[in-house]
Amino acid sequence: MGSFREMSKEELQAQEVEVNKKYQEFKDLDLSLNMARGKPAPDQIDHANGMLETMTDYHAKDGLDVRNYGVLDGLPEMKEIFSDLLDIPAKNIIVGGNASLNLMFDQMMRLVVFGTEGEKPWGQLEKVKFLCPAPGYDRHFMVTETLGFELITVDMTPEGPDMDQVEKLVAEDESIKGIWCVPKYSNPQGICYSDETVDRLASMKTAAKDFRIFWDNAYGVHPIFEDVKVKNILDACKEAGNDNRAYYFFSTSKITFPGAGVSIIASSDDNIAEIKEVMTAQTIGYDKINQLRHVQFFKNADGVRKHMQILADCLKPKFETVLNTLEKELKGSGLITWENPKGGYFVSVDVLPGCAKRVVELAKEAGVALTGAGATYPYKNDPKDSNLRIAPSYPTVEELQQAMDLFCVCVKKAGIEKLLEQA
Template sequence: MKKVTEMTREELLELQKELQKQYEDFKAQGLKLDMSRGKPAAAQLDLTNGLLTALDDYHTESGLDARNYGVLDGIPEAKRLFSDLLGIPAEKIIVGGSSSLNLMYDEMMRLMLFGTQGEKPWKDVKGIKFLCPSPGYDRHFAVTEDMGIEMIPVPMSADGPDMDVVEKMAAEDEAIKGIWCVPLHSNPLGACYTDETVDRLASMKTAAKDFRIFWDNAYGVHHIYEEVTLKDIFKAAEACGNEDRILYFFSTSKITFPGAGLAIMAASVSNVAEIKKHMTVQTIGYDKLNQLRHVKYFKTADNIRAHMRKLGDALRPKFDMVLNTLEEELGGTGLASWVKPKGGYFIALDTLPGCAKATVAFAKEAGVVMTGAGATYPYKKDPKDSNIRIAPTYPTPEELDKAIHLFCLCVKMSGVNELLKQRG
């Protein structure tokens, strides 16, 4: 196909008619497909069905009855499993329930209500702000907005957030209290933070003494095309005397079962002590049976890594299908650009400016629900109206094939319509 952005008005009108006919054919199929979130498919969940029968005894290695009250911050063997997997000392780990988002929300709320390390509660800070690398994770932005914290978008690249912008803002404004980070295979760009980015985040000067990095390593072991090693943020921060700055989150939501996995929070020893002080009022403890179930099923961190290689093998054909179709249908047209991720759960695509919302609307009308356009930016306001998050994991291969071909058609339709509008 000739580069669409270089077509004459007459050629665009002819192409518009052709695309409309193809679109009507898709609509006639009565599709009802959901690609709005990065949900595991049933076949993926089946890979850990052994977890359901892994609990042959309800006693921990110390003899504790896991059915009963007690153990506020997680059984030792669960802490040790995550410590070995992530390289974090066990004494810095709190094992929670199934949701890392829940742990993030709770920690943000604690900072808002009580402050940290002797600093005033964030709710008492006038004009409080948070740095939000964008495009980014919509649920992070929802937490921040729910707290009434002003969100400041920061440009993202394949290496992480624009650190020149981050350093300048954090150093100049004490009302800026932190930053959201998804350091490996980020949602949605697939960015992997470089060693330099990690070092600069750990060492940068901040006007706020209680500046916090919410380090959501959600896809830390979710490699598909290439295994990427992330520099240890705790060691980098400790070397600069900034260990209290790091609040680390991780879960098995995309490893075992999203509704019944395990989530952890890790922080400096002093932060953990502070957090546990409030936790003793909030809860008597999380689900120790589920913690024990995961430990008995996986046994070692190496077994988790082996499982994730199987998972990568299962997901790779879906990512290949999407990436190959994007290239076949949109490559060379000038209507879209995208990056092949090394892992994670998403593929981010940029349409021509002003076309993302129209593309998603076309897809929905034809029976394929995508993540809402703008969702990857604070306040759902994509300044270019161009970024779309593609989630290939949930549909079956057959469904995904139909969905991605329809999606490419919708990108073309919105792009051609925009070009015609521009040319009057």
């Protein structure tokens, strides 16, 4: 296909007639498909159904009856699995409930209410700013926005956040207190942070003594096409002499059941002690029955790795459908660029500036729900109105093919409209 951007006005008008005809054909199909969120499909979740079989033993390895009170920070055997899986000492792990987002919010609230390392609680400061690499995860941005922080957008590069931007900002402004990071198969671009990026985050000079990295390794064991090793942020911080800089989050939401998984927060010895001190007042402990259920199902970290290979086999044809359709329908069109992720849950695309909202609107009118335009930026404000996140996981391959065919028509329609406006 030739680039639409090189066509004359007359050629664009002729293409518009064809595209409008195809678009109407899709509208006539009365579709109802959803590519808006990264939800695991029922067939994926089914692979963990063995966990729902009746438990015959309610006792942890040390004899504890998990139906009763006790154990603030998680069963030792659950910690061991996470320790082996993520290469983090078990003593530096606290096991939470079903949502790592909950742990992130709780940790943010502890900093707001109590502060850390003797510094003034963030809630008592006149202004708190937080760095948000974008495109990024909308729910991260929502947490810090809800708490009244000022969100500062940082550009993403193929190696992670633009570290020249990050280093300059944090060195000059002590009201910048932290940064959100999704280091492996980032949401939505599928970027994996380079060793240099991890080291620079760990060692950079910050004006704020209590600067914190919120390291959400949501897709840490979620390869599809290739497993990429990302350097351990906790080790990097320790090597740099900034032991307490990072909070590490992970969960089994996209491993077992999104609504009934197990999450963790991991950090330095000092941070873990600080967290437990407040947690003791907050809770007796999280759901130990669910933790033991996970332990009995997986047995060890290798059990998790084998399970993830099964899930990768579920996801691979879906990602191939998305990428192959983009390649077939839009390569060389000049209307779109996209990432080819090696794992994770999303495919990120950039349409012509000023077209993302229009693509979402057109898709919706024809029966396909996409993630809202702007959702991948702080305050839902994509300055170029160009980034869109495709979530292939939930529809069947057949539904996905239909949705992607329509998506490509919407990209063409919105792009041609924009080019004709400018002609």
